[in-house]
Ligand code: GDP
């Protein structure tokens with residue numbers, strides 16, 4: 001029963017989209033299991049660049065079936081727009097190709113308005129959310145007042161539940177946050193329209209995937225966000241509200257533990273983070289500008305969903321080792337190695353220091369690392385452009401040493417090295 005789980009091994013935007021696109025070649029199903037349209041997954045195929053927020057990235061391949069699991073929160077407007085724009089770009093997404101769990105929760109304009117109001121109220125303590133309503137939608141799920149996709153199967157009851165939700169949100173918006181209330185009849189009318197559009201996509205995802213696995217089909221679980229944004233295992237409270245880690249895949253798709261074959265952790269060759277939160281190996285100034293880029297290239301470090309400049313720094317091996325443990329990684333995919341060309345020396349954070357103590361393991365998880373100083377190991381850089389390299393032996397010797405050192409410090413083999421955003425710009429090892 002071959003289930004492969006692909007997870008972000010850092011703080012999101014590791015290049016999961018492009019790796020899913022690669023692994024989906026051999027998968028029958030590609031399934032999103034967490035998060036919502038806070039995700040932005042990029043797939044570049046020739047002159048076309050796809051930015052996917054809800055539709056699984058593997059659907060760019062015509063042979064795959066996409067699944068959106070119960071662990072996902074869905075903004076129907078984003079979903080319908082995405083389906084339409086993919087169709088315009090030549091990727092057919094219809095109810096035969098995309099199945100959506102009846103148990104996934106819905107995001108409404110109420111959740112978005114609450115996200116904005118709550119972030120504004122946090123002031124300097126703001127999390128820096130994507131303002132997509134993710135936190136409030138999961139909060140409603142946990143407090144058992146969420147709206148589920150399956151409720152759309154019974155329209156009168158869905159309408160009543162939606163109106164009750166919107167009235168309750170309005171109460172909170174006006175009394176707690178002094179914000180503008182939502183137009184309940186207008187939002188209700190739109191959501192009833194979305195319900196009609198979504199009906200043919202609704203499915204029993206757990207059953208569908210388990211049957212596929214039993215029949216020997218390969219299923220690829222596509223994580224959104226990354227390990228450091230995990231609600232339980234990330235840099236709380238600077239996290240998202242779902243479970244991007246490997247365990248989240250089983251929970252968010254309704255699959256048993258026994259079917260997992262590979263857990264692929266995607267990591268950049270350096271570190272980035274968008275939004276607030278601790279970042280011991282963060283860089284500023286010229287080096288940071290060189291890693292981030294100016295924004296002229298599509299792969300420069302500016303958020304796919306929000307356009308915000310990402311914070312950048314040296315690769316943090318303490319965190320990557322932590323990620324290997326939390327996810328049970330069986331292999332690594334190292335992306336954006338090409339961006340390190342020309343930087344010399346290259347640094348890797350191998351430990352943390354605080355006062356006179358040095359740590360190679362996180363003493364109490366990642367949320368308290370803000371006070372730690374990074375301890376670096378320097379490695380020689382290289383000058384050769386890597387975009388054309390497709391074989392391990394054609395990489396500069398310094399690049400191979402860098403990869404081998406990452407592998408050694410992490411204790412997980414590097415199976416893929418990506419040297420550009422294009423579909424074929426990958427070196428497969430072994
Ligand atoms: P995701 O959220 O993990 O799917 O990652 P994003 O799509 O948000 O951000 C990754 C960005 O890096 C995208 O613009 C990709 O096209 C780009 N990218 C991925 N791998 C590579 C690589 O190896 N080299 C370069 N230069 N860009 C890459």
Ligand code: IMO
Pocket residue numbers: 008011012013014038039040041127128129130131132133134135223224225226229238239240241274275276304
């Ligand atoms: P992909 O799937 C990077 C971050 C936000 C913020 C925190 C909480 O493209 O890797 P939220 O809107 O989820 O409540 O915001 O999480 N965040 C991401 N950062 N990549 C993402 O997705 C992210 N999704 C959320 O910036 O710090």
Ligand code: MG
Pocket residue numbers: 012013014039040041042304305
């Ligand atoms: Mg992204």
